[in-house]
Amino acid sequence: MAINSDLTRGVAEPIILKLLADRMMYGYEIIREVNLKSNGEFEWKEGSLYPCLHKLEAQKLIQSEWILCGSKQRKYYTITVEGMRAMEAKTEELKTFANTLAMMMA
Amino acid sequence: MAINSDLTRGVAEPIILKLLADRMMYGYEIIREVNLKSNGEFEWKEGSLYPCLHKLEAQKLIQSEWILCGSKQRKYYTITVEGMRAMEAKTEELKTFANTLAMMMA
DNA sequence: TTGACATACATAGATTGACTATGTATAATT
DNA sequence: AATTATACATAGTCAATCTATGTATGTCAA
Numbered sequence: 001m002a003i004n005s006d007l008t009r010g011v012a013e014p015i016i017l018k019l020l021a022d023r024m025m026y027g028y029e030i031i032r033e034v035n036l037k038s039n040g041e042f043e044w045k046e047g048s049l050y051p052c053l054h055k056l057e058a059q060k061l062i063q064s065e066w067i068l069c070g071s072k073q074r075k076y077y078t079i080t081v082e083g084m085r086a087m088e089a090k091t092e093e094l095k096t097f098a099n100t101l102a103m104m105m106a
Numbered sequence: 107m108a109i110n111s112d113l114t115r116g117v118a119e120p121i122i123l124k125l126l127a128d129r130m131m132y133g134y135e136i137i138r139e140v141n142l143k144s145n146g147e148f149e150w151k152e153g154s155l156y157p158c159l160h161k162l163e164a165q166k167l168i169q170s171e172w173i174l175c176g177s178k179q180r181k182y183y184t185i186t187v188e189g190m191r192a193m194e195a196k197t198e199e200l201k202t203f204a205n206t207l208a209m210m211m212a
Numbered sequence: 213t214t215g216a217c218a219t220a221c222a223t224a225g226a227t228t229g230a231c232t233a234t235g236t237a238t239a240a241t242t
Numbered sequence: 243a244a245t246t247a248t249a250c251a252t253a254g255t256c257a258a259t260c261t262a263t264g265t266a267t268g269t270c271a272a
Contacts, residue, residue, distance in 0.1 A: 233254085
């Protein structure tokens with residue numbers, strides 16, 4: 001029962017930043033976490049996530065490092081100070097949006 | 107203090123259907139109403155609304171008629187039975203989305 | 213009365229974020 | 243040995259919105 005992707009546009013960035021504010025994660029892990037935590041309402045795919053991570057990194061809101069886990073290389077992302085600020089701003093914007101929308105549809 | 111348009115994508119249709127469920131309205135009137143009711147958080151422009159109305163009409167969720175008001179022609183839109191059903195479905199989807207998002211950002 | 217502004221509809225073209233499909237490579241499982 | 247899951251990546255497509263522009267009429271003040 002996935003949500004229409006027109007709705008989810010724009011929420012990927014704040015969600016990623018929010019997750020990385022808790023702990024460092026690698027891309028594939030983020031996909032599983034989001035799909036799990038949303039009870040399947042979000043159905044993120046690699047094709048959506050990786051370009052988004054690259055964009056966030058280009059904006060210096062997150063940064064990456066390759067880490068060897070056992071015998072496997074994983075690209076771990078951490079949030080930057082600037083990213084924390086962006087997350088807070090985006091979270092506020094999301095709240096305003098949700099409240100406005102609730103009012104409009106009431 | 108307008109909301110980023112990536113967020114508002116996908117909400118135009120349910121909002122329009124919701125408004126027309128109350129009363130018939132013409133395009134320009136819808137723009138003013140939405141911008142007013144949202145306290146300026148939504149800043150709809152003609153270039154966004156008219157194509158959306160045409161699409162909804164092509165889907166037979168709304169229908170239009172030209173009405174002469176004084177000396178001015180206005181294109182009034184009304185919601186169809188099918189449109190009412192679509193509105194209810196979309197409203198449910200919006201609620202699920204808002205709840206999921208609130209949970210993810212908590 | 214004329215210029216400025218608001219009303220009212222319309223659309224072509226650009227932008228952009230997400231999706232589809234595909235590719236590579238390794239690890240785990242059967 | 244073959245299949246599946248993990249893990250990263252990107253080219254091409256799609257679609258909803260925005261920008262910019264156009265037409266026409268109504269209103270109001272200088």
